[in-house]
Amino acid sequence: MHKLVSVAAAAAFAVSVTAPAVASAAPAPASASVATTDLRSSLQSYLQTAKLSAADKATVQALIAKLPAGFRLTPKSSLTKAVSHEWTAARNGAIDPSQYDCDPNTPVSRWLDSRLATVDMTNLRMLNNLGALDIPTYANLIFGQQTKKASFGVTGAHTNELTRTMRDLQGFWDIKSDDIALIPMHGAAVFQDRKLVSQTMQLLYGVPAATGDLYAEVFSMLLAADPALRGGDHPIFTFNAFAFSEADEAPADRLGISDRIIMGDGVLEGMDAIGLGRTAPRSILAHEFGHHVQYEKGLFNSPLTGAEAARRTELMADGFGAYFMTHKKGQALNKHLVLQDAAAFSNVGDCAFDNDGHHGTPNQRLRAAQRAGDLALASKPASSILPAMSFAALFEAKLPQLVAPDAK
Secondary structure, X not given: OOEEEEOOOHHHHHOOOOOOOOOOOOXXXXXXXXXXOOHHHHHHHHHHHOOOOHHHHHXXXXXXXXXXXXOOOOOOHHHHHHHOOOOOOEOOOOOOHHHOOOOOXXXXXXXXXXXXXXXXXXXXXXXXXXXXXXXXXXXXXXXXXXXXXXXXXXXXXXXXXXHHHHHXXXXXXXXXXXXXXXXXXXXXXXXXXXXXXXXXXXXXXXXXXXXXXXXXXXXHHHHHHOHHHHHHOOHHHOOOEEEEEOOOOOHHHOXXXXXXXXXXXXXXXXXXXXXXXXXXXXXXXXXHHHHHHHHHHOOOOOOXXXXXXXXXXXXXXXXXXXXXXXXXXXOOOOHHHHHHHHHHHHOOOOOOOOEOOOOOOHHHHHHHHHHHHXXXXXXXXXXXXXXXXXXXXXXXXXXXXXXXXXXX
């Protein structure tokens, strides 16, 4: 099964626009909104109030003319398996929310909401209806490559720490990991490459090349119409970090995409903004690498289903990440930074108790990270690293305590 796993997305849903899709522990994201929107009608309504030049309106009209009546953007089935799930498949009653202390209004959600305060929401909703909010995610999933010139963060400020941490991770866990690519996700750089945008639309939605080209032109035009979107560098376009593998996929179902971890600029900007920039980027990378440990060791399999299965997977990845961050042979953080590190996970906890993409509440994610940090600090000798399967067994034994009701 294709898996695209994200740690940072719930906060995007604090806003009134359906944010770019993010993934969960067993498939993953897609834009539920674009699949249910009649694009011709949506674009025609938009033109009635849009403040566009005559030339720009003509471009939009040209795109409308290319779209069949009632056309909806629906991802091709082969890619849907890779990138749809978390926010579209709900299962009622998986967990009783009244038993848990859960506040989705975390610092990072408030930050992202504040970043949208000056954005033209009509314009942004139109971009979302057209699928633009997902373009950086899918472009990097399909076409992204690891390069020596890659930079992480809008200004490249996280490049050295993340590339160094990736090397450390590859030498820490007992899995084959030299084939895992670390790829940055930028926003404006993707949208500026109209050929890349067009090809992504063609492969993802099956539109003809000429229509894909028009999409790319309209995206560029709508981004330019609102300076607050920074040409696509607004964090809403890249508020995602995920791991992807086809390790357990049947050969006939593989898409030919290499193992990878993709780190979005929006996530890094958010962590910097709330004061977690010193540790959170490395923590998030360590979490995503934890998912690759799960791929390689078959740890996605469990008797749990739905929201509980996703929560187990995410909390285990939190544990793998925190263990590495705390361990002497990992990042060797002191107790203060371990707690700060755990706060990075709790900031992206969610309260979607009945959703198949539930990652765990902020409190549960905090407990999972703290428990793993304690294990690392208790290592004897200090340089001894638990095998991945031994760590997983210890996690499974503690899972009931980690997810126990905590409402007061």
